[in-house]
Amino acid sequence: MQNISEEDYLGIIYKHKDKNGEVKANLIAEKLQVSNAAVTDMLKKLSRNGHIIYEKYKGIRLTEGGEVYAKNMVRRHRIWEVFLNQIVGMPWDKVHDEAHRLEHSGSDELIDRLEEMLEYPEYDPHGDPIPSKEGKVPKLRKHVQLAELKQGQAGTVIRVNDFDDQFLQYISKIGVKLNEPVLVKEKRRFDKSLQIIVKGKPWNISNKVAENIFIEIKKK
Amino acid sequence: MQNISEEDYLGIIYKHKDKNGEVKANLIAEKLQVSNAAVTDMLKKLSRNGHIIYEKYKGIRLTEGGEVYAKNMVRRHRIWEVFLNQIVGMPWDKVHDEAHRLEHSGSDELIDRLEEMLEYPEYDPHGDPIPSKEGKVPKLRKHVQLAELKQGQAGTVIRVNDFDDQFLQYISKIGVKLNEPVLVKEKRRFDKSLQIIVKGKPWNISNKVAENIFIEIKKK
DNA sequence: CATTATTTTTAAGCTTACTTAAATTTGGAT
């Protein structure tokens, strides 16, 4: 079995499906850094072996079997991340890339043993939910992008996007981490940048950064 | 980097070089379960990129750089094995296959951290030495194949070949493990099979099995 | 609704790592 590419495609499809369970080919190409032509080829293959439902020019959706497979890949990835962070002591801005390589190698039995060692974590180091062996996905608390908060609003970081280590390193430096309280002190109209307060200190961040940090709003 | 095949070839060459540091193509083909033609192709590639010295019809040997690379692969493999056995609790007949997949994925930093967690083990679960980060290889104590022991001789198991899980499972069942004392009670000329005593119990084993168990002879 | 712009697919071609079959070289055994 040398399904590394297939598995990456399936994982991406799972993670980026919309409310209708559909993904556009374009997005896959971008996320995997390959050409659109490569995506079309792989979609045909995934369709042939029953992992996705694919019709020319239509949106892509996972079959039941494909969903199971893809969800398991996400599970593998996130359990590796927790292991690397918790047991190995690797910082959260490094675990994603490392896990992305390991996710294709270990057996399911190994993953299960790691999960047991970690006492069945529900979330990975970036706040993403970890599907259980049975396929149950822990619910995420209600949340919004930090970029959507109004001036004066406050909340707690409950998830961050994990796909760019530069980004993670940057927000770590300014003190943003899971469960950290954040207050929006100022919001500027012209570039949508904001000033936030973390651990009592003020920081200016771009809208792009704020779009990748997710907040549970503090009701007062 | 997607050097999985290259890395496997280099690892095999390193592990099977003779006293002159040479390996025959045939052996590589057998160990990797590929055709001789495939081996020739890869040897050319490894020669091109400076990992081996290769001349048509001559024995294969690692360059200095190739040796470093190959030794590191063996290191990665064996550290994974110890980790899986010690930390994850996986039996010694399962760790080789699992490690063989993981060895290509993790970063060197991860390997170093695992090594630290394991307190710098010198040997893997089958008694094979683990090269250090600096490339030093722990010495193996003087040993012989169990098959070479004469009737009445006794000794201690210090290494077993790890490439066949059926074999490992079998010898586990009869109580053979690292540091276990063994006595040759009887040796039969016609098929070279032997009767051995392990933990007070007698067992009949084939010559083939005895060839893959290595013994430090007890001097009396 | 006609015309761009964007997305997606086709077509042709490349690289890696394999395969089988045939040719060549080598190392023994007589």
Add this chain to the structure above:
DNA sequence: ATCCAAATTTAAGTAAGCTTAAAAATAATG
């Protein structure tokens, strides 16, 4: 020295997963 068998290489071809360039379909805009 000759012959044979085993080891190795060459030749030709395949499958996976990419690429770029061009064509076709769909979506967005005036």
